[in-house]
Structures are given as C-alpha cells and as structure tokens.
Amino acid sequence: xxxxxxxxxxxxxxxxxxxxxxxxxxxxxxxxxxxxxxxxxxxxxxxxxxxxxxxxxxxxxxxxxxxxxxxxxxxxxxxxxxxxxxxxxxxxxxxxxxxxxxxxxxxxxxx
Amino acid sequence: xxxxxxxxxxxxxxxxxxxxxxxxxxxxxxxxxxxxxxxxxxxxxxxxxxxxxxxxxxxxxxxxxxxxxxxxxxxxxxxxxxxxxxxxxxxxxxxxxxxxxxxxxxxxxxxxxxxxx
Numbered sequence: 438x439x440x441x442x443x444x445x446x447x448x449x450x451x452x453x454x455x456x457x458x459x460x461x462x463x464x465x466x467x468x469x470x471x472x473x474x475x476x477x478x479x480x481x482x483x484x485x486x487x488x489x490x491x492x493x494x495x496x497x498x499x500x501x502x503x504x505x506x507x508x509x510x511x512x513x514x515x516x517x518x519x520x521x522x523x524x525x526x527x528x529x530x531x532x533x534x535x536x537x538x539x540x541x542x543x544x545x546x547x548x
Numbered sequence: 549x550x551x552x553x554x555x556x557x558x559x560x561x562x563x564x565x566x567x568x569x570x571x572x573x574x575x576x577x578x579x580x581x582x583x584x585x586x587x588x589x590x591x592x593x594x595x596x597x598x599x600x601x602x603x604x605x606x607x608x609x610x611x612x613x614x615x616x617x618x619x620x621x622x623x624x625x626x627x628x629x630x631x632x633x634x635x636x637x638x639x640x641x642x643x644x645x646x647x648x649x650x651x652x653x654x655x656x657x658x659x660x661x662x663x664x665x
Binding site: 479486526535 | 579589592593639641643655656657659661
C-alpha cells in the first residue's frame with residue numbers, strides 16, 4: 438500500500454463546475470500537508486498548504502482531517518486553466534522535510 | 549530568473565553509459581533535494597542535502613547513483629552504468645527553513661528528462 442493514495446481520475450468536468458479531490462495518508466506521524474499542481478511535462482508547483490482548520494485561497498479550499506488521515510481539495514467555478522494533475526503531498530518532518538507524493542489526480546476542464 | 553535551474557533539460561543515452569545532471573538552487577536556500585518521477589507517478593524522494601552535507605538517502609538510490617553538493621551551492625547527480633529502468637524525470641528542489649518552524653516550502657526546478665536506450 439502506498440503511503441499517500443489518491444484517485445488517479447481523470448475527472449472530466451465542464452467549466453464552472455465544482456470538483457473535489459480526496460487523498461489518504463498512512464503515516465500518522467506526518468506533520469504537514471500540501472497540494473501541488475503539475476502541468477503536463479512540467480515541474481510540480483505548490484498550490485496550497487493544508488491545515489486542520491481548513492484554508493481557502495480564492496476558488497480553492499483545502500481541508501485536513503488528522504483523525505481520519507484524510508486530505509481534500511475543493512475547486513469551485515472550474516476554469517479551463519485548472520486542467521492539470523493535482524498531487525497530494527505529506528511531509529513526515531523529523532528535520533529532513535522529505536516530501537511524500539501521491540500519484541496525482543488528473544483534472545480536465547472542458548468548455 | 550531566480551528560480552531553481554537544472555541542466556541539461558533532456559538527456560538521451562545508451563544503456564551502460566554514465567550521465568551527470570546539475571542543479572542550481574535558489575541562491576539563499578541551504579536545503580536541496582533530488583526526486584525522481586516516472587510516468588503516471590508522483591515524484592519519489594532520492595536524497596537531501598543541508599548545505600554540503602548529504603543527510604538522507606532513499607533506498608531507491610542504488611550504488612550506481614551518487615550525489616554531491618560541494619561548497620553547499622549547486623549539486624550534481626551522477627548515474628553510472630545506466631539501465632533502461634533509470635529513464636525518468638529527475639527533479640531538484642530547494643528550500644530554506646522558516647525561522648522556528650520544522651518545515652518549509654520546496655521549490656522545484658524544471659527537471660532533467662533522462663531516456664536510456
């Protein structure tokens with residue numbers, strides 16, 4: 438079993454739709470959590486950090502449930518430019534900041 | 549451009565050859581990471597440097613792989629006797645510790661895409 442698991446998708450949604458991605462992690466010692474976005478053949482870029490209290494950045498909302506070891510990302514009012522792969526990422530901490538990535542969820546937004 | 553840079557961007561080599569990749573981190577970042585990404589997967593951690601010290605190595609980093617960061621600035625990743633299974637995107641990231649915090653944001657370079665024929 439992988440340490441970070443995501444539904445690979447693809448999620449095909451029309452512009453303006455709301456879409457939600459989920460992720461689970463197995464290591465309860467994980468200390469910090471992120472969503473990265475990766476465009477085709479490009480490097481991953483940080484989308485947002487994820488906090489237990491939930492956090493919002495414009496159309497994007499991220500949530501962490503430590504008890505269930507579950508992370509979510511909600512995208513409202515999807516744009517064509519949101520088409521990408523969304524990577525769920527955890528950091529075990531312990532001083533080394535090694536990131537553990539999920540395999541990613543692919544999103545395709547169509548007109 | 550003050551981001552992380554990597555060279556070359558693409559490398560095609562024949563099985564058995566040695567290859568070396570270079571990463572130049574963001575100038576004030578003292579932490580540097582190497583990851584490997586294969587098609588359809590997320591990046592996998594290979595190794596981590598804090599300044600010039602290599603502090604962690606993944607079991608993925610076989611004895612054919614070696615990484616260095618002389619003087620704590622740029623880093624090189626060398627693969628000896630390449631195999632077809634080494635074909636992947638090799639990503640470098642750098643970060644700087646937040647004051648008083650245990651974690652920090654990693655910024656990725658564009659990667660070096662290796663194809664072993």
